[in-house]
Amino acid sequence: MPSAHPPLPCHRLKERALWARGIIQALEPYGKTVRDLPADLHEYGSSDDLSLRHISQTDMNRLWYVAATLSGDECFGLRMGQNFTSSIMQLLTLTAQSSETAGATIQRIIRFIQVFSTQVQVYSVEEEHYLTAYFEPKGAAHPLQIEALVARCVHSWRYLVTGGLPLVVEVRLSGDSERRMDCERLLGTRVRLGSKRVSIRLNMAALQARLPTSDAFLLKRLEASLEDMLEDLPNVDFAEQVKQRIRVLLSEKDISEELVAQPFNVSPRHLRRKLSEACTTYEKLLDEVRMELAIKLIQENRLNLGRIAFELGFLDPSSFTRAFRRWTSMSPTAFREQTFAGHRQSPVLS
Numbered sequence: 001m002p003s004a005h006p007p008l009p010c011h012r013l014k015e016r017a018l019w020a021r022g023i024i025q026a027l028e029p030y031g032k033t034v035r036d037l038p039a040d041l042h043e044y045g046s047s048d049d050l051s052l053r054h055i056s057q058t059d060m061n062r063l064w065y066v067a068a069t070l071s072g073d074e075c076f077g078l079r080m081g082q083n084f085t086s087s088i089m090q091l092l093t094l095t096a097q098s099s100e101t102a103g104a105t106i107q108r109i110i111r112f113i114q115v116f117s118t119q120v121q122v123y124s125v126e127e128e129h130y131l132t133a134y135f136e137p138k139g140a141a142h143p144l145q146i147e148a149l150v151a152r153c154v155h156s157w158r159y160l161v162t163g164g165l166p167l168v169v170e171v172r173l174s175g176d177s178e179r180r181m182d183c184e185r186l187l188g189t190r191v192r193l194g195s196k197r198v199s200i201r202l203n204m205a206a207l208q209a210r211l212p213t214s215d216a217f218l219l220k221r222l223e224a225s226l227e228d229m230l231e232d233l234p235n236v237d238f239a240e241q242v243k244q245r246i247r248v249l250l251s252e253k254d255i256s257e258e259l260v261a262q263p264f265n266v267s268p269r270h271l272r273r274k275l276s277e278a279c280t281t282y283e284k285l286l287d288e289v290r291m292e293l294a295i296k297l298i299q300e301n302r303l304n305l306g307r308i309a310f311e312l313g314f315l316d317p318s319s320f321t322r323a324f325r326r327w328t329s330m331s332p333t334a335f336r337e338q339t340f341a342g343h344r345q346s347p348v349l350s
Contacts, residue, residue, distance in 0.1 A: 013139040014054035015118055018086045020044035023067050026080035030071045037066055051087070057119065057139050064142040074179050077144030078186045081151030088116050088229075093156050095226060098219040102160045102167055103207035106133065108223070109153065115229040119145050130169060131207055135198045138240060140292065143174060146198050153200060154187050165206035172199045239278040239285060242271070246289045250313060257282055291327045294320070298336050305332050 024034050024045045034045030041063055044055065055063075068076050092112060096105040110122045110133065119141035124133050133153075135146050150171060160167050171187055172195035183191040242260060249255035260282065261271040268282075275281055290312045297308045309320035324332045 013057040013118065013141075015057065015060050015145075016086075016088070016116075017044055017050040017053035017055050018088075019060065019084075019117065019145075020055050020063055021050055022084040022086070023063050023080060026076070026083065027067055027070060030073070032070045036070055038062070041066075057141065060119070060145065061140065061142045064144045068144060074175075075182050075186055077147035078151040078183060080144075081148030082155050082186065084148065084152060086116075089152065089156075091222065091225070092116055095219065095222040096156065096160070097211065097213040098215040098222060099211060100214050100216075101208060101210050102157075103131070105160055105211070106131065106157075106202065106207065109156075112226045112230065113149070114233060115226060117145070117149055118233065120149055126204070129204050131202045131204055133200045133202065135200075147173060150198060150200060151187060154189065157200075157202075158188070160206075160211065165203055165209065167202055167206045168200060169203050170201040172197070172201070174198060238274055239280050242275065242282070243285050243289055246286055247293070250289060250293065250311075253313070255286075255313060287323075290323065294324060294327070294332070295335075298332060299339055301336070301340065305336075308332070 020041070021044055024037070027033070027036070034042050037045070041059065044050070044063075064077070067080075073079065092109060092115070095108055095112070099105040099108055106124065110124060113120065113122050119138055121136045121138055122133055123136065124131055135150060137143075137146055150173070154168055154171060157167050166189075168187075168189045170190045170192060171183070172192045173183065174195060175193050177193045180191055180193050183193070241264075245260050245263060246255065249259055257268040257271065261268050264271065266274065272282060275285070293312055294308060297303055297311065298305075303311065305320070306317050309317045312320065314320040314323070321331055324330070324335070328335055330338070
């Protein structure tokens with residue numbers, strides 16, 4: 001089963017609450033209900049209109065972790081994605097079907113996929129015979145969330161087959177190869193596991209074929225609606241770029257707000273203003289990066305805790321321990337012992 005990310009407090013990276021409801025509904029065939037979830041997540045199983053509500057990436061990761069544990073299904077994300085739909089996804093599908101060609105459809109899905117899920121960025125790379133769509137997680141999106149999105153796309157793109165040419169050639173996922181046959185049965189195409197980057201490989205010849213469902217009149221109006229939805233989304237991309245700059249400076253052991261602002265050609269004061277617009281601060285981003293790296297370094301088990309504290313820029317191990325307790329409610333030592341004892345329980349759920 002894809003490993004669960006530790007619950008990270010990326011509160012600005014919010015997902016549509018409809019995804020939470022979709023996960024809860026996907027648990028029903030396993031005999032599980034909303035009552036099996038932590039109490040603070042029960043609200044997402046209600047029948048209320050959730051279209052305007054959002055859930056933090058932290059709680060999304062918790063929900064995926066619990067769902068994977070309750071179902072015991074290593075393909076839970078793929079199954080959920082195949083069956084999950086919403087009015088937003090139906091709008092995207094209708095836009096796809098109204099496009100001129102299958103290739104134009106894929107590019108529109110790539111452009112507008114964030115109105116369906118904010119947890120991923122999709123980009124494409126062209127080769128001689130193939131176009132590969134890469135699914136890059138934002139923040140610390142759970143691996144099952146990415147698999148669900150891939151399954152949803154594969155399911156939708158099946159209907160774009162024209163002239164007898166299969167559009168989807170191969171899907172590349174992370175994880176071990178033991179579940180390959182189950183993945184292939186679910187997705188209906190060749191699957192390669194153990195990949196560093198999740199992607200869908202598409203047939204270039206099929207992308208050039210015109211779609212019999214194309215509708216320029218409808219497409220123009222659908223695109224306008226999707227553009228409006230994109231504009232309403234919070235701009236978190238700048239914050240993620242700043243986080244990447246912080247990672248680089250931390251690795252070089254030379255970090256300050258001035259150095260972080262430098263490649264963006266802004267003053268530290270302007271940097272703070274732009275981050276405020278993304279609902280965060282420099283201090284919060286530095287804290288997030290340190291936490292992510294701390295968990296990663298402990299899980300890699302190559303450095304002792306004192307060296308990890310030094311690598312992350314803490315003045316002494318005790319400062320690192322206090323910060324780690326704030327992040328996970330555990331000491332670094334207890335977290336390391338739990339990790340390598342094979343415990344599956346998340347610190348936030350304990």
